[in-house]
Amino acid sequence: EAGVAQSPRYKIIEKRQSVAFWCNPISGHATLYWYQQILGQGPKLLIQFQNNGVVDDSQLPKDRFSAERLKGVDSTLKIQPAKLEDSAVYLCASSLELSGNTEAFFGQGTRLTVV
Amino acid sequence: GQNIDQPTEMTATEGAIVQINCTYQTSGFNGLFWYQQHAGEAPTFLSYNVLDGLEEKGRFSSFLSRSKGYSYLLLKELQMKDSASYLCAVRDKGLNYGQNFVFGPGTRLSVLP
Numbered sequence: 001e002a003g004v005a006q007s008p009r010y011k012i013i014e015k016r017q018s019v020a021f022w023c024n025p026i027s028g029h030a031t032l033y034w035y036q037q038i039l040g041q042g043p044k045l046l047i048q049f050q051n052n053g054v055v056d057d058s059q060l061p062k063d064r065f066s067a068e069r070l071k072g073v074d075s076t077l078k079i080q081p082a083k084l085e086d087s088a089v090y091l092c093a094s095s096l097e098l099s100g101n102t103e104a105f106f107g108q109g110t111r112l113t114v115v
Numbered sequence: 116g117q118n119i120d121q122p123t124e125m126t127a128t129e130g131a132i133v134q135i136n137c138t139y140q141t142s143g144f145n146g147l148f149w150y151q152q153h154a155g156e157a158p159t160f161l162s163y164n165v166l167d168g169l170e171e172k173g174r175f176s177s178f179l180s181r182s183k184g185y186s187y188l189l190l191k192e193l194q195m196k197d198s199a200s201y202l203c204a205v206r207d208k209g210l211n212y213g214q215n216f217v218f219g220p221g222t223r224l225s226v227l228p
Contacts, residue, residue: 033216042119042202042218043158056215091157095216101165103148104216106157 002026004107006092012113018080021110025073025094031055033104034067034077035091043091049075082114119219121203126225127193135188135201135222143208149177149188150202152221158202161188190224198226 005024013019025032030051035043046065048055052072060067064083069075079086089111093104118140127133139147146165150158164170164179164186176189188201200221207215 035218040223042221045215045217048216101146101163103160103163105160108157 004092004094004105006090006107006110008110009108010111010113012115013082015084015114016081018078019082019112020076020078021090021092021112023075023077023092023107025075025092026105029094029096029105030072031095031097031104032069032075033093033095034075035093037089037091037109039088046077079112082112084114087112087114119203119205119217121201121219121222123220124223124225126227127190129193129195129226129228131193132189132191133193133224135190135203135224137186137188137203137219139184139186139203139205139219141184141205141207144181144205145208146206147177147179147186148204148206148216149175149186150204150218152200152202154199161201193226195226195228198224200224 007022032049034046036046037043046060047057047067049069052069065079067077089109091106091109093106095104096102120138148163149161151161152158162170162177164177167179169176169178174191179186200223202221203219205217
């Protein structure tokens with residue numbers, strides 16, 4: 001079974017530029033998560049989708065971050081404009097359903113460096 | 116909201132046993148997960164607890180006490196490859212059933228020869 005795919009693996013941009021990350025979850029997984037992981041910290045939830053609907057985006061900095069999952073499968077996360085403090089690994093994860101003992105499976109992440 | 120706490124760093128010796136603790140506060144507990152994350156890699160699932168007690172999986176065991184908001188991950192017969200960060204994550208019912216899969220800060224474990 002293919003895992004969660006993310007691209008690109010690495011990205012370096014200057015502050016105030018924009019960037020987009022792509023995620024393809026495991027086939028059949030209804031729930032998709034985007035996390036931000038700053039070096040030395042645990043993953044911080046940015047947004048959760050159930051199919052193509054947003055379940056929780058309470059910690060997404062909406063003035064600069066946006067995410068969509070138009071057909072309930074792939075998802076993109078965009079930052080515009082980027083700040084230095086956005087340097088982190090952006091992890092996408094998916095799970096079969098929203099509840100119960102279904103664990104989340106993670107992609108390899110995109111390491112973003114803002115200079 | 117949730118509050119999840121773990122020790123920042125731990126050190127242990129190869130072949131020993133180590134216990135990594137996690138305390139949490141949630142509004143609607145719906146399960147606790149442990150993940151392992153090697154440097155530069157994605158987190159991988161280790162264990163799940165939703166009822167009180169001990170779950171054993173080979174060298175790894177996880178314990179949960181819901182009344183105390185407490186869990187631990189027990190690693191036996193430590194190997195060098197167990198050097199990694201260990202993340203405690205809680206599924207909290209939140210506003211809607213089954214939402215909010217939230218991670219703690221992680222515990223970085225160093226296994227020494």
